[in-house]
Amino acid sequence: MKPTIYDIAREAGVSIATVSKVINNTGRIGDKTKQKVMKVMKELDYQPSIVASALTGKRTHTIGLLIPDIANPFFAEIARSVEDMGNELGFSVMMCSTDNNIDKESKYISLLEQKRVDGIIIATGTRNTDVLQNLLKKKLPIALIARDLPSLPVDTVLVDDYMGGYEATSHLISLGHQKISIIAEDLKVMSSKERIRGYRQALEDHGMEYDEEQIHVSDFTIEGGREVAATILAENNPATAIFACNDLLAMGVIQAAREIGVEIPSDLSIIGFDNTILASLCDPPLTTIAQPIQDMGKQVVELLVKEIKQEKQSKQRVVLMPSLEVRNTTSDNTKNLV
Amino acid sequence: MKPTIYDIAREAGVSIATVSKVINNTGRIGDKTKQKVMKVMKELDYQPSIVASALTGKRTHTIGLLIPDIANPFFAEIARSVEDMGNELGFSVMMCSTDNNIDKESKYISLLEQKRVDGIIIATGTRNTDVLQNLLKKKLPIALIARDLPSLPVDTVLVDDYMGGYEATSHLISLGHQKISIIAEDLKVMSSKERIRGYRQALEDHGMEYDEEQIHVSDFTIEGGREVAATILAENNPATAIFACNDLLAMGVIQAAREIGVEIPSDLSIIGFDNTILASLCDPPLTTIAQPIQDMGKQVVELLVKEIKQEKQSKQRVVLMPSLEVRNTTSDNTKNLV
């Protein structure tokens, strides 16, 4: 079996308390004893059990990461940055793909609690405030990323979605588009609302009319974007530009356009949101609103860990700025250049 | 604080042994007591500590997943299927991106051991046999996915890389290509060797000459593919087709070609490997060799869990068949149609 602290103590001729002290570098131990203990630990290839130490009240050094889908490039990239920063600060991360399904979400959370994770980072977009409220009551440290719940006192890191929506729309307007559709992810979700609000504001700031009809709802899949785009393009006097609220949706829009022979960007301009790796690789390369994913991941972990270590007293909200990344899916609306 | 088994016992007026029994559904307990205990558990929102139970010798119900990079779509897709199957069988998964770095790899493994995970799934491609050998000695269940180490007695799930290399090359040959370059990931790695072997065999089976010069080595990044492709295309009499050993490399090849104005597929045919989401989205859509990722993930987890539950006596190797997915980066080598 795996050697325990007792094995080390015996071999080194000391007590387990002493071994524990050298492991954790606590208390004061003579240099010789210390050396000896360390030597024995090497020899026996001793690995202290984190589960045992967690039982005594110490941390598990594990955090949970709740995301809709790790296979979605946006979240995979977030996961990577979370993992890196977590690792740097001494925390492992458990991945939980919820598909934005409320049941999966609560099951995963419950599981994470049973495993006594030190904290949870949440990026799923369900409107399931209760579960979170509950977590908060239990004092389980949580932090939100790329998701906003203004009603809750939680550490949050996100991009200014309003700004992003505004920029995306302004870009399209500056290109001469008069009829701009938007495909949102979920009207209930804050980030969606904000992007739409930005869209609307941009329209109004340019003296254009905001038309509810142009607001379409889908999800966060390529297929979803394809379907909605198909109906948009099938309209009588279709929009000349579409603002897809995430890159995956935009991919779907591109596909839909291609299927019915609509040229991009000459017949239709498309702008996405996120700037995942897909945006630079797709055909044609997608103009999109970039989120500083690396930075976001880094910052949530820092916030969460401070919370875990109780080095903070107040919750925090950090809002990062998105930026327009122009590629080849947007261009002048030549149709109107009579 | 969180309620413990003692709190439940007290509230329900029974012993902790009884509570433990109802939790685990073991032994025989009266229906009334059972109901009462369950009721109290609900009321106090009791969540048994998996860490405490793990300490008594039970499993942690957690497995580690070692991959090069979760942000790489191929591995993200693998991770998703592993997570799903794991979840189904009652295991959480801890993600570990190693960047194929030997140090990170051993650090992560050591960490996983300290956290007492029940098993580890390995998809990283380092030639670090020692660490694995060590794991094996310690009887820690491990399983390999998309990676082959024929010298070790380990459960393994992979695609027939030889076959894949053969098919990719045959496809190119059937299109009339006479000079086909191959960009491999790492000559030391088994899967790379096999793909090259398949490439060579296809060449020879069609009476073509195998030329060492056409073997190029890179890594698993777009940038890597771009660089190597650039040098290939800069040659005097460059290849008319490139077999990139993974989709990311292929993306790089596409970029390199575009940069110097080489048309795809008319001037240059490209075939990838993996069939990640990128292949269908890139420009132009990539012809590639598809790996049955879902199935692979599902099967490794099943193997690993059987190993963990000690329901197997012998190690197993399951080899799945890859399949050619023709898209738009390959076409007749018109140059030779004098």
Place this chain on the structure above:
DNA sequence: CTGAAAGCGCTAACAA
């Protein structure tokens, strides 16, 4: 500077 001993929350004989 070092060790004895009391837990941490739960499981698993073994009794009753």
Place this chain on the structure above:
DNA sequence: TTGTTAGCGCTTTCAG
């Protein structure tokens, strides 16, 4: 059917 008790491996007073 239910309860007593001895651990699991480690941390942490508190003595020595």
